[in-house]
Amino acid sequence: MAIVAEAAAREILPRFRNLGVDGVSEKTSAIDVVTEADLLAERHITAALKARFPDALTVGEEAYEADRSVVPAxxxxxxAFVIDPVDGTFNFASGSPLFGTILAVVAKGxxxxxxxxxxxxGDTVTAIRDSGAYLRRRAGQVTRLAVAPAVPLSEMAGLISWLYLDEPDRSRISTNMAKIRMPFSLNCSAYEYWLIASGRIHFIGHARLMPWDHLAGVLIHQEAGGFAAKFDSTPYLPAETTGGIILAPDEESWRMIRREIIG
Incomplete structure (x- = not known):
């Protein structure tokens, strides 16, 4: 927690709404970008972790671009430590405060x-397996998190990201989202997982499963009492990047969302 907070204070916040023209670069498109804050924060976190755990594998979103073998490993x-230095980079680069740093710890798969x-x-959400999920405020207050209670589909708030969905899945799922009470999109996994683990929304779903986006959040959601599984109902494992995932208050709600929204 101290390493992540220090990286945010030194490398991320000073550059928020203060990026120069050369501070943002496109990766695959105008909405898939990387900033100097991403690169410097990941470098800071990686170096600090390596100093304390020299034999551990570190998997950073930006480092992955140079070495794709780290995810299967x-x-x-x-x-292993899995790092997303600035999750919601498009938001960050656009001046929106909906971004965060995600770190997952993986041991033996x-x-x-x-x-x-x-x-x-300055708030931090944390979870350790079998020990619950907690929101830790900057001022020191600690609150245990719990997912929302199950409700009918028509009363649910949630999101299914269709950024990486192909047709006809994209159109079918977006149409089916009209069945719920409030669909939305934040373009930031960090905030999505904070919302679902704290009971503000009922479900989220993603087609692409890059580990820096989802490993920490899925564990936090499960430790808050929620149910998560891939589209085919199998568990989500750290080295997987495909197959889609749904997170819901419980298994019955998961099955309803899989049937009525994903189809």
């Missing part, structure tokens, strides 16, 4: 801890 790593840090507010 999560399946067998004795200890299992996620055992997760951190989601809000750089702007």
């Amino acid at each position: 999560l399946a067998d790593a004795e200890l 299992e996620t055992i801890a997760g951190i989601i840090h809000d750089s702007v507010l």
Whole structure:
């Protein structure tokens, strides 16, 4: 937690709404960008973790661009740290405060801890496997998190990201979202997982499963009492990047969302 907070204070916040022309670069498109804050924060976190855990595997979103073998290595790593230095980079680069830093700890193919840090507010959501999920405020208050109770589909608030969905799935799912009370999109997994783990929304779903986006959040949601599984109902594992995922208050709600929204 201290490493993540320090990286946010040193490398991320000073650049928020203060990026120069050369501070933002496109990766695959105008909405898939990287900033100097991403690169410097990931470098800071990686160096600090390596100093304390020299034999651990570190998997950063930006480092992955240079070495794609690090994600499959999560399946067998004795200890690994998975880092998203600025989740919601498009928001960050656009001046929106909906971004955060995500860190997951993986041991022998299992996620055992997760951190989601809000750089702007200084709040941190944490979970350790079998120990619950907690919101830790900058001022020191600690609150245990719990997912929302199950409700009928028509009363649910949630989101299914269709950014990486192909047709006809994209159109079918977006149409089916009219069945719920409030669909929305934040373009930021860090905030999505904070909302669902704290009971503000009922479900989220994603088609692409990059580990820095989802490992920490899925564990936090489960430790808050929720149910998560891939579209085919199998568990989500650290080295997987495909197959889609749904998170819901319980297994019955998951099955309803899978049937009525994903189809």
